[in-house]
Amino acid sequence: MTFQYLPVEQAIPHPGLRMVVVGNVPSPWGEAAKGILHIKGIDWVAVRLAYDSEPLKQWTGGQLNGPIAFYEQERPRSGWAEILLLAEHLKPTPSLLPAEPAERALAFGLAHEILGEGGLCWTRRLQLVNAGLQDKPGFPAPVAKYLAKKYGYSQEAATAYGTRVQALLGMLAKRLKQQRDAGSSYYVGNALTAVDIYSATAMALFGPLPHEQCAMKADTRAAFEALDAQTKAALDPILFEHRDRLYAQHLELPLSL
Numbered sequence: 001m002t003f004q005y006l007p008v009e010q011a012i013p014h015p016g017l018r019m020v021v022v023g024n025v026p027s028p029w030g031e032a033a034k035g036i037l038h039i040k041g042i043d044w045v046a047v048r049l050a051y052d053s054e055p056l057k058q059w060t061g062g063q064l065n066g067p068i069a070f071y072e073q074e075r076p077r078s079g080w081a082e083i084l085l086l087a088e089h090l091k092p093t094p095s096l097l098p099a100e101p102a103e104r105a106l107a108f109g110l111a112h113e114i115l116g117e118g119g120l121c122w123t124r125r126l127q128l129v130n131a132g133l134q135d136k137p138g139f140p141a142p143v144a145k146y147l148a149k150k151y152g153y154s155q156e157a158a159t160a161y162g163t164r165v166q167a168l169l170g171m172l173a174k175r176l177k178q179q180r181d182a183g184s185s186y187y188v189g190n191a192l193t194a195v196d197i198y199s200a201t202a203m204a205l206f207g208p209l210p211h212e213q214c215a216m217k218a219d220t221r222a223a224f225e226a227l228d229a230q231t232k233a234a235l236d237p238i239l240f241e242h243r244d245r246l247y248a249q250h251l252e253l254p255l256s257l
Contacts, residue, residue: 003034003256004045008056011047015072017090019083020056022066023048024257026204026214026224028114028121033067033083035197035251040091046256080115081108084194096194107188107195110175113168114198120168122151124205127161127231128223129153137226140219166234172199173236180238185245192250199239200246206235209247213254 011018017037021030037044049066050056060068060076069077069086077086088097098104113119129147131138133155139147147153175187187195208214208224227235247253 002252003037003043006045006047008047008050008053008059011045012055012059014045017042017044018047018070019044020047020049020060020066020068020070024216025220026201026208026216026255026257027066028198028201028204029080030067031201031204031255032080032115032194032197033069034256035201036084036087036096036194038252039094039096039192039197039250040087042087042091080111080198084111094192096192096197098189098191098193100189103188107193110172110187110195111198113171114195114202118164120165120172121202121205123161123164123168124202125151126153126158127165128205128226130155130158130161131226131228132223137222139223143223162228162230166230169231169234169236169239173234173238176238176242185242196242196246197251200243200251203240203243206231207240209253209255213247214257215254216257 006014006018019033019037021027021034047056049064051064057064059070063076063078065078067078067083069083071077071086071090077083084096088095098107115121125147128138129144129151130153132141132144133148133153135141138144172187179185179187184190186192187199204214205224206227208216208221211221
């Protein structure tokens with residue numbers, strides 16, 4: 001489902017669902033939220049995050065992040081779980097969470113390990129911050145310094161970032177292979193869940209979709225594609241095969257950044 005970008009001044013009084021997103025970057029959190037709304041067929045309008053916008057700061061309560069979802073006059077939702085549950089409430093069908101409690105708990109656990117604090121995307125971001133601060137392929141130094149302060153970078157913990165990323169990539173690949181052996185193309189059960197969307201969008205931090213599907217600045221693409229030998233070895237092809245299948249069957253291309 002396509003959506004429209006509006007200036008913040010027009011989006012604030014706009015009825016229905018509005019969402020602040022990071023512009024010009026395939027942020028896994030933002031692209032996952034977009035994918036959920038697309039699959040559910042929920043109408044919404046987008047606002048690109050602008051760090052120097054006073055109206056945006058006031059609207060978001062000072063939060064300079066994306067995505068942040070606003071529905072009518074309700075409180076803003078900024079966490080991945082909050083946005084997912086809002087979408088489930090607004091349009092329960094098709095559900096992107098299993099109905100069976102144990103499978104639902106599994107879905108939330110896997111989702112946290114992909115998008116939650118300390119999860120795959122969070123730690124990969126810090127891995128790229130550390131690389132940039134060490135003058136290695138990763139985020140450019142000015143970007144790395146900004147993100148380091150914002151997301152809790154620790155030089156003492158830096159050696160653990162790669163280990164954590166590699167362990168999580170291995171866990172996800174193992175899960176997909178177990179599911180494949182059981183006859184399923186999805187992470188949980190035999191149907192699409194939010195976990196599949198989160199995994200697909202997370203792969204942008206390791207190898208973005210080609211330019212014709214994901215137009216982005218060359219330096220940003222180079223940063224996302226920066227891989228040390230250990231991380232490259234941990235990127236099992238099944239992770240990208242799953243990503244490509246999700247975009248071909250369920251998600252919208254090209255990305256609208």
